[in-house]
Amino acid sequence: MKLETRNSKLFPAVIPVAEAIKIVLQQTSPLPFESVPVAESMGRFLAADVIADSDLPPFDRSQMDGFAVVAEDTLRTPARLKIVGESAAGRGWHHELKRGEAVRIMTGAPVPVGADAVQQVELTRENADVVEILETVKVGRSIVRRASEIKAGEKVLNRGERINAEMIAVLASFGYAHVNVARRPRVAVLATGTELVRVDQQPAQDQIRDSNNYSISAYAELAGATVARLPLVADSTENLKATVAAAAEKADMVVTSGGVSMGVYDFTKTALRELDAEIYFERIALRPGKPTVFARLPNGTLIFGLPGNPVSVSVTFNLFARTSLLALQGATDRTFKTEWAILGAALKGSADRESYLPARLTTDQQGFLLAEPLKWGGSSDFVSFARATALIVVAAGVKSLDEGARVKVVRLPGS
Numbered sequence: 001m002k003l004e005t006r007n008s009k010l011f012p013a014v015i016p017v018a019e020a021i022k023i024v025l026q027q028t029s030p031l032p033f034e035s036v037p038v039a040e041s042m043g044r045f046l047a048a049d050v051i052a053d054s055d056l057p058p059f060d061r062s063q064m065d066g067f068a069v070v071a072e073d074t075l076r077t078p079a080r081l082k083i084v085g086e087s088a089a090g091r092g093w094h095h096e097l098k099r100g101e102a103v104r105i106m107t108g109a110p111v112p113v114g115a116d117a118v119q120q121v122e123l124t125r126e127n128a129d130v131v132e133i134l135e136t137v138k139v140g141r142s143i144v145r146r147a148s149e150i151k152a153g154e155k156v157l158n159r160g161e162r163i164n165a166e167m168i169a170v171l172a173s174f175g176y177a178h179v180n181v182a183r184r185p186r187v188a189v190l191a192t193g194t195e196l197v198r199v200d201q202q203p204a205q206d207q208i209r210d211s212n213n214y215s216i217s218a219y220a221e222l223a224g225a226t227v228a229r230l231p232l233v234a235d236s237t238e239n240l241k242a243t244v245a246a247a248a249e250k251a252d253m254v255v256t257s258g259g260v261s262m263g264v265y266d267f268t269k270t271a272l273r274e275l276d277a278e279i280y281f282e283r284i285a286l287r288p289g290k291p292t293v294f295a296r297l298p299n300g301t302l303i304f305g306l307p308g309n310p311v312s313v314s315v316t317f318n319l320f321a322r323t324s325l326l327a328l329q330g331a332t333d334r335t336f337k338t339e340w341a342i343l344g345a346a347l348k349g350s351a352d353r354e355s356y357l358p359a360r361l362t363t364d365q366q367g368f369l370l371a372e373p374l375k376w377g378g379s380s381d382f383v384s385f386a387r388a389t390a391l392i393v394v395a396a397g398v399k400s401l402d403e404g405a406r407v408k409v410v411r412l413p414g415s
Contacts, residue, residue: 008363014283014290015250016396017319017354021335022279024294024320028302028327030147031252033181037068037172041163043224044181045329050271055147057267059112062087064142067102067116067124067131071139078125078132083189087112102131111143116144125285160331160332161336162224182329187220188247189213190230192240192258192268212257216306219317220255222413223325235259248301251326256309260291270306277303285355285396289316310382315391316355318413336410338393343405349394358388359409371409389415 012060015023033047062068068087073079075400081102085093088109097114105111105118116136125132143406156170163179171179196210197203210232225332228251233243240259246333247254255291258266269282277295284292284307289312293305306313306323318336328332341361349355359371376384393408394401401407 010239012282014285015281017303020281020284020292020294021322021323022164023175024324025189025327025334027280027294027296028324028415030244031185031328032180033180034183035178035180036367038168038176038221039177041171041179041181042168044163044178044179044184045224046084046157046161046163047182047330048160049159050174050176052150052152052154052156054152056150056173057144057146057148059092060106060144060146061144061259062109062111063120063144064105064120065107066118066120066122066142067100067106067133068097068105068111069133069137070097070099070115071117071137071141072107073099074117074119074136077136078134081131081133083126083129083131083251085112091253101404102133108234116140116143145222157333160330163332173389182331185218185225185252185272185325186228186250186411187225187325188228188230188245188251188254189216189220190254190256191308192235192242192256194234196232196258203355211310212308215254215310215313215382216257216317216321219322219413220325223322223328225253225325234266237271237274238265239280240267241275243298244271244303245275248297248299248303251301253302253304253324254319255304255306257306257313260305272297272303272305285353286316286319287350287355288312289300289356290353292316292320294320310360311376311385314385314412315383319356322411322413325341336408338408339369339390341369341371341390341407341409343392343401343403343407344370345371345396346393346401347373347401347405349398350396351399352396354396356391357394358385359390359392360387361390361411361415369409371407388412 042402084101086104087093087109088106092110093103093112095110102110102111116139119133119137123135191210191212195207197207199209213229217229220227233239279295282293292308295303306316323334358374362370374384390409390411
């Protein structure tokens with residue numbers, strides 16, 4: 001690890017956010033895949049391309065209730081045609097239509113051989129076995145041609161895509177009763193600090209309830225992981241070592257919060273070094289969230305040591321741990337996509353760190369995206385942060401931005 005000198009002391013180098021994300025991706029390898037029933041595949045990441053096993057539609061299909069006809073028979077209207085059969089969905093009329101004939105047809109039903117148009121029922125008049133076509137119909141009218149949507153053998157969904165509700169219909173239509181998906185990452189979450197008590201306890205003087213375990217768990221589940229929340233760990237290197245080592249036996253990733261700064265009671269990095277972890281970075285030019293640690297234990301388990309302040313936890317988890325979780329699942333889109341918005345109020349940046357500041361996104365009457373910075377009291381102000389739907393990205397060295405400036409934003413998961 002690179003070191004920098006300051007007042008005759010050695011400190012780990014501070015790296016840019018982009019470099020930290022690059023390191024995370026370099027050190028994260030996809031997990032094995034598993035096969036799950038299609039009904040249980042929602043939200044999972046495809047481990048293989050999905051291929052059409054048939055044409056879609058599988059036959060020329062009617063878009064309307066009406067009559068299948070030969071278009072040339074309707075050049076002079078009203079055209080009187082003999083009704084020779086009926087084609088319904090799931091029960092087609094499998095004969096050849098001849099000139100002067102018509103077949104009653106329903107929406108979604110196969111178009112008979114010989115027919116080249118469908119006239120909608122509202123523009124016809126039926127009498128016994130004869131139908132009058134009241135308006136001329138053009139060739140191809142109201143017919144969806146076979147394989148016009150997809151051909152057998154073509155790729156319809158890509159490996160690495162996250163399965164949503166719309167994709168379930170695609171999988172089912174092409175016979176994917178079981179789907180190959182990435183295994184869900186197993187994440188162990190633990191918070192450190194003697195000042196913390198459980199959520200169901202009344203804090204004593206100088207104590208606070210643990211919230212980080214819950215926010216980290218929620219973000220991890222949104223990223224597709226299964227989560228085990230571990231008991232709180234007091235400020236003790238030995239306790240932290242034992243807890244992390246035990247969690248790493250079952251987890252693909254361990255996420256801690258607190259104890260990563262330079263204070264007397266910050267034991268996380270000491271514990272990781274004594275566990276022979278390889279530490280890839282521990283300081284990022286980021287506001288909030290500078291003291292963020294990324295490491296790997298000898299057994300391969302990834303470790304993210306996040307700061308203790310709740311807002312720093314949210315920012316650093318989503319920038320780095322979430323990226324790793326998506327990479328573990330082979331996701332195509334692993335990092336946040338930036339968008340441009342108009343700044344709703346002036347804000348301050350940082351001289352030496354890239355800032356990710358909480359905001360609410362709205363749209364103005366002209367359809368432009370607006371980013372309204374939240375009034376918050378710093379990285380411990382989780383109450384204000386609860387209203388955030390996005391983060392405003394301010395480059396290092398930009399000390400301030402005026403209202404109306406064009407800014408980059410990233411949307412928070414689940415917002």
